[in-house]
Amino acid sequence: MEKQNNLLEVSHLKQYFPVRKGLHKIPLKAVDDVSFTIRPGETLGLVGESGCGKTTVGRTLLRLYQPTGGRIVFDNEVLYDSGEQYDENGKLIVDADGKPVLGKKIDKDMLPYRKQMQMVFQDPYSSLNPRMTVEDIIGEPLDVHKLYSNRKERREKILSLMETVGLNAEHAMRYAHEFSGGQRQRIGIARALAVNPKFIVCDEPVSALDVSIQAQVVNMFEELQDKLGVAYLFIAHDLLVVHHISDRIAVMYLGKVVEIADADELNANPVHPYTLSLLSAVPIPDPETARKSQRIVLEGDVPSPLKMPSGCPFRTRCRYATEQCAAEMPPLKDRGNGHFCACWNK
Amino acid sequence: MQEEKLKKRQFLSAQVDLSKFNHAQFEKATEEEKQQQDVMGESTTFFKDGMRRLRKNPLAMGSIIVLLLIILTIIVAPSIVPYHYSEIISVNGKRDKSAANLGPFEYSKAEQKYMASSGEKLFPHILGTDSLSRDYFIRVIYGTRVSLSVGVVAAIMVLIIGLLYGSIAGYFGGRVDLIMMRIVDIIYSLPDMLIIILLSVVFNERLKPVIDKTILSVLGTNMISMFLVFGLLYWVSMARLIRGQILSIKNNEYVLAAKCIGTKNSRILRRHILPNCLSVIIITTALQVPSAIFTESYLSFLGLGVSAPLTSLGSLANDARAGMQSYPLRLVVPAVIICLIVLALNLLGDGLRDAFDSKLN
Missing domain, CATH: 1.10.3720.10 (MetI-like)
Known part of the structure; x- marks a missing residue:
């Protein structure tokens, strides 16, 4: 298969937050060594349970947080590179003292790239300023990047954006609190689309909406992708929604990507034991089939990200765990068909 | 136009039994009627609200x-009041010694004498005066x-x-x-x-x-x-x-x-x-x-x-x-x-x- 040009390449992305415990500061490894790529016009779904670092990945990508390490390449331009170098097996190259060998550090000013990468937020209630009209909310990116020459042009652009997301023109002068959840999410999408981005991080955009509205909004995301050719990183914890919209799906557990594959492939042949248990937890609408299917119930709780288990983070709850799992983190290995999985035993 | 049969109500359902009606009995709502259903209030600013x-x-x-x-x-x-807060009441340029501690709307002896002689009416001390003969109202x-x-x-x-x-x-x-x-x-x-x-x-x-x-x-x-x-x-x-x-x-x-x-x-x-x-x-x-x-x-x-x-x-x-x-x-x-x-x-x-x-x- 010919390798396509990637829109976004993320490699070895790390995001640690310092947490004070007594006198010591220990790092909370919210995202630890995450790598993936997104092609233009593609949707990568990102799933995982609450607190596994999905949202942090999205926010770090857009540089809303300063990454601890890793490399972000967008549209063939390096936006951030901490300078750490890796060998072909994905191992960090260290010198004799055990310190990483640092290459050139790159940290670009994000302002010009904000026009190309945008974000849709999870909570449509807190992501819109209650003191601003819809027109001003959608118009803010236009103001910041000076994308219009006069007031009339600004207004026209805003109205056409509102039409794109299915809002009426007469809603322009209203305030966010006058809208329903679905409509608010549309306003948030219009705001993200205002700068005509190539890539949008959708941070659980439908999880705060009720099911009938979810379908509308998800379908709108798909229509917009067909029309505008944007790529999405679609973060969600609802596997059905993610499977519906995504071309490929990445599964995260405790800050690490454990499996990444095409959506249908992942659904048909899940490899990683965590993915297996996740898929078995999807509710089946037919009670007949549901009774026959076996749910894999995981034992124990998710370990605290402050006290990560050694080696594979999933080994404490994994029924296949061996000594090797405790010793070393398994690398993401190609299982063929673009299916990558990080597990020693499967 | 297809004359689709309207569904019969299910047993024990709370829905309206539609089988009693046919399509001709329903008419489309006009734009005006749709507008009436629009319950959104007038858009207001934060301050107006x-x-x-x-x-x-x-x-x-x-x-x-x-x-x-x-x-x-x-x-x-x-x-309006012709007195000053630090002014001690005086009549005809002379200090009015009888004006201390007057009650509301009361005139001192000197003021009464002056009003009787000149026929001019002096402005009343609405709240009286204090112990230093100052108009109390203006002080308040x-x-x-x-x-x-x-x-x-x-x-x-x-x-x-x-x-x-x-x-x-x-x-x-x-x-x-x-x-x-x-x-x-x-x-x-x-x-x-x-x-x-x-x-x-x-x-x-x-x-x-x-x-x-x-x-x-x-x-x-x-x-x-x-x-x-x-x-x-x-x-x-x-x-x-x-x-x-x-x-x-x-x-x-x-x-x-x-x-x-x-x-x-x-x-x-x-x-x-x-x-x-x-x-x-x-x-x-x-x-x-x-x-x-x-x-x-x-x-x-x-x-x-x-x-x-x-x-x-x-x-x-x-x-x-x-x-x-x-x-x-x-x-x-x-x-x-x-x-x-x-x-x-x-x-x-x-x-x-x-x-x-x-x-x-």
Whole structure:
């Protein structure tokens, strides 16, 4: 298969937050060594349970947080590179003292790239300023990047954006609190689309909406992708929604990507034991089939990200765990068909 | 048009049994009828919405009327009443010794004689005179002026200092916040009254040579030191409040969204953070006025307030204390006015909070 040009390449992305415990500061490894790529016009779904670092990945990508390490390449331009170098097996190259060998550090000013990468937020209630009209909310990116020459042009652009997301023109002068959840999410999408981005991080955009509205909004995301050719990183914890919209799906557990594959492939042949248990937890609408299917119930709780288990983070709850799992983190290995999985035993 | 058969109602269903009807019995709603179903209210701004709620609050509206009446009186009355607050009543250029301690609407002997001889009617002493033969009504008017302006100026000073300090601490956070807030804690933990009294005494000494022969000397050192004391002490609660507001607003997703768009810090503060704590700022400032008036009255009552012959409501009450048994009116009048102002401002502050604080709606 010919390798396509990637829109976004993320490699070895790390995001640690310092947490004070007594006198010591220990790092909370919210995202630890995450790598993936997104092609233009593609949707990568990102799933995982609450607190596994999905949202942090999205926010770090857009540089809303300063990454601890890793490399972000967008549209063939390096936006951030901490300078750490890796060998072909994905191992960090260290010198004799055990310190990483640092290459050139790159940290670009994000302002010009904000026009190309945008974000849709999870909570449509807190992501819109209650003191601003819809027109001003959608118009803010236009103001910041000076994308219009006069007031009339600004207004026209805003109205056409509102039409794109299915809002009426007469809603322009209203305030966010006058809208329903679905409509608010549309306003948030219009705001993200205002700068005509190539890539949008959708941070659980439908999880705060009720099911009938979810379908509308998800379908709108798909229509917009067909029309505008944007790529999405679609973060969600609802596997059905993610499977519906995504071309490929990445599964995260405790800050690490454990499996990444095409959506249908992942659904048909899940490899990683965590993915297996996740898929078995999807509710089946037919009670007949549901009774026959076996749910894999995981034992124990998710370990605290402050006290990560050694080696594979999933080994404490994994029924296949061996000594090797405790010793070393398994690398993401190609299982063929673009299916990558990080597990020693499967 | 397809004549699809309308579904028959299921047994025990609560739905309307549609099988009794056919399609011809239903007609499409016109545009006008659809419009009637539109329940969305008139779009309003934050300010208009708050004012509408405020107007519905009878207590707050009553307070506004009372305050407006008081302000109107203290502006208009000095130009109608021919007496001055420090003027000792005199008739025909001669000091009227019989004019001390008059009751309301009473004329002294000299005034009565003068009116009888010239036929001219003198302006009545609406609240009588005090023991130094000064018209008491005009003294109360001036006292109210002083008390209200102390309240308003103190509230504005508290607002400015508190807003600057609180927003710096809240927006920058981290170590800056930690140090700034510990300073606030220290100031907060000192007993207010003790500090006020000590500071007033110190300022009084220091300020005298500085403000001598300037416009400020009209106000007197006591008054200025009082402003300074308010400025130095009472901003702490305001600063804490604004810091808390900014801390919570800063973590809202719309601020993150603005950062994601690429908005600059100054614009985020101006467009996103400050408008959202405006309601709290308005309300606390309104509630700061009565507390300043109260403290001023208290200080004047202790003899640390404005310097004679200028007066304030508190010092009027203090002066009246001596003759409380014989002339109770002189204590009652300033006390009632203090109560009216403080009560009205408190009720107005409560009304503003109910009207503008979106969390309560």
